[in-house]
Amino acid sequence: xxxxxxxxxxxxxxxxxxxxxxxxxxxxxxxxxxxxxxxxxxxxxxxxxxxxxxxxxxxxxxxxxxxxxxxxxxxxxxxxxxxxxxxxxxxxxxxxxxxxxxxxxxxxxxxxxxxxxxxxxxxxxxxxxxxxxxxxxxxxxxxxxxxxxxxxxxxxxxxxxxxxxxxxxxxxxxxxxxxxxxxxxxxxxxxxxxxxxxxxxxxxxxxxxxxxxxxxxxxxxx
Amino acid sequence: xxxxxxxxxxxxxxxxxxxxxxxxxxxxxxxxxxxxxxxxxxxxxxxxxxxxxxxxxxxxxxxxxxxxxxxxxxxxxxxxxxxxxxxxxxxxxxxxxxxxxxxxxxxxxxxxxxxxxxxxxxxxxxxxxxxxxxxxxxxxxxxxxxxxxxxxxxxxxxxxxxxxxxxxxxxxxxxxxxxxxxxxxxxxxxxxxxxxxxxxxxxxxxxxxxxxxxxxxxxxxx
Numbered sequence: 001x002x003x004x005x006x007x008x009x010x011x012x013x014x015x016x017x018x019x020x021x022x023x024x025x026x027x028x029x030x031x032x033x034x035x036x037x038x039x040x041x042x043x044x045x046x047x048x049x050x051x052x053x054x055x056x057x058x059x060x061x062x063x064x065x066x067x068x069x070x071x072x073x074x075x076x077x078x079x080x081x082x083x084x085x086x087x088x089x090x091x092x093x094x095x096x097x098x099x100x101x102x103x104x105x106x107x108x109x110x111x112x113x114x115x116x117x118x119x120x121x122x123x124x125x126x127x128x129x130x131x132x133x134x135x136x137x138x139x140x141x142x143x144x145x146x147x148x149x150x151x152x153x154x155x156x157x158x159x160x161x162x163x164x165x166x167x168x169x170x171x172x173x174x175x176x177x178x179x180x181x182x183x184x185x186x187x188x189x190x191x192x193x194x195x196x197x198x199x200x201x202x203x204x205x206x207x208x209x210x211x212x213x214x215x216x217x218x219x220x221x222x
Numbered sequence: 223x224x225x226x227x228x229x230x231x232x233x234x235x236x237x238x239x240x241x242x243x244x245x246x247x248x249x250x251x252x253x254x255x256x257x258x259x260x261x262x263x264x265x266x267x268x269x270x271x272x273x274x275x276x277x278x279x280x281x282x283x284x285x286x287x288x289x290x291x292x293x294x295x296x297x298x299x300x301x302x303x304x305x306x307x308x309x310x311x312x313x314x315x316x317x318x319x320x321x322x323x324x325x326x327x328x329x330x331x332x333x334x335x336x337x338x339x340x341x342x343x344x345x346x347x348x349x350x351x352x353x354x355x356x357x358x359x360x361x362x363x364x365x366x367x368x369x370x371x372x373x374x375x376x377x378x379x380x381x382x383x384x385x386x387x388x389x390x391x392x393x394x395x396x397x398x399x400x401x402x403x404x405x406x407x408x409x410x411x412x413x414x415x416x417x418x419x420x421x422x423x424x425x426x427x428x429x430x431x432x433x434x435x436x437x438x439x440x441x442x443x444x
Binding site for chain 2: 115156159160162163164165166167169170171172174175177178180181182184185186188189190191194195196198199200201202203206207209210213214
């Protein structure tokens with residue numbers, strides 16, 4: 001039955017759009033449940049499209065990942081902006097950590113995105129770099145306020161997210177809030193004054209290589 | 223060519239023994255590299271035996287896991303005994319945490335064993351219970367010495383091992399010592415006096431269910 005606005009969205013274009021939306025929704029659900037290790041085949045199955053259709057639309061898994069997580073990355077970057085706007089730098093800093101971990105817990109795929117690197121997914125990586133710069137400011141502000149220990153560095157965020165991801169993956173649905181206690185311990189250890197020196201931790205290059213290799217380990221699977 | 227001691231080990235028994243040793247060595251290598259998610263088929267392949275032979279000897283994956291990790295569990299229990307014998311309770315406690323994390327980093331399979339439960343692998347679980355009782359004493363001693371915060375509980379060890387496993391899995395060979403910085407943060411947060419209260423964390427039941435479900439998720443795979 002014809003309705004007044006049927007010609008507002010040309011049928012052909014609208015089909016393609018709907019198809020794309022269906023694939024993205026399916027990929028979002030599959031990645032949220034199984035992480036980025038989920039196969040392209042399982043995304044195609046969930047979306048009810050053929051694998052060839054999926055690959056025509058998203059030639060590489062990175063393209064699909066970038067499209068699916070664009071809005072999550074936006075939310076992530078916004079979380080940093082909100083934290084930077086907090087009048088209390090320490091509250092901004094710790095509140096940001098809590099929000100990011102909650103985002104991890106809500107979506108295994110996004111938890112993977114946060115600790116992996118996808119060099120060919122340019123917009124995703126641009127957003128990550130922007131978020132990173134904001135996080136460096138967040139650190140500087142928290143240090144200037146005297147509440148964050150001086151030897152805290154930006155890669156400690158990556159290490160923290162790897163640790164909370166480990167807890168989230170292991171406790172799963174049986175103890176979905178298990179990460180909160182671990183994060184609370186970590187935040188107390190970040191607080192100035194430092195109780196003792198720390199080992200250096202990985203170099204930036206080594207950590208980047210690890211993120212890169214995690215990213216590519218997730219990519220080739222069908 | 224006959225040698226003087228050839229009848230000391232009857233050929234048949236010795237073949238069976240050698241076969242068993244070869245399977246265990248193969249399983250040890252495969253689990254160390256890939257964790258307990260590795261399939262029975264990949265263990266059989268690595269050992270150069272048929273899958274039927276492997277299952278005749280070890281009817282369930284739990285049996286194989288228990289046999290492979292018996293000596294690691296012994297070493298784990300001994301580490302606790304050593305820690306309990308330390309004249310300085312805090313040094314004993316923190317030294318134990320460092321040794322256990324180093325054992326995780328050296329063997330992905332053992333890292334899995336530490337945060338999973340295998341109810342049918344009786345000797346393994348008996349050893350774990352024994353180690354657990356030793357760890358409770360270690361906590362009590364460290365609290366009595368005034369160095370460990372009062373709200374630290376035994377399940378914080380499980381949460382810690384889940385967190386360090388996350389770091390170890392993610393940093394892999396590129397930054398194999400990454401966990402050391404995370405552990406150093408955690409240990410500083412365990413130290414008395416506590417800087418702030420903590421959220422309760424999962425109940426014992428919830429955490430046990432999580433370990434149980436991780437264990438059984440690793441088991442059925444061929």
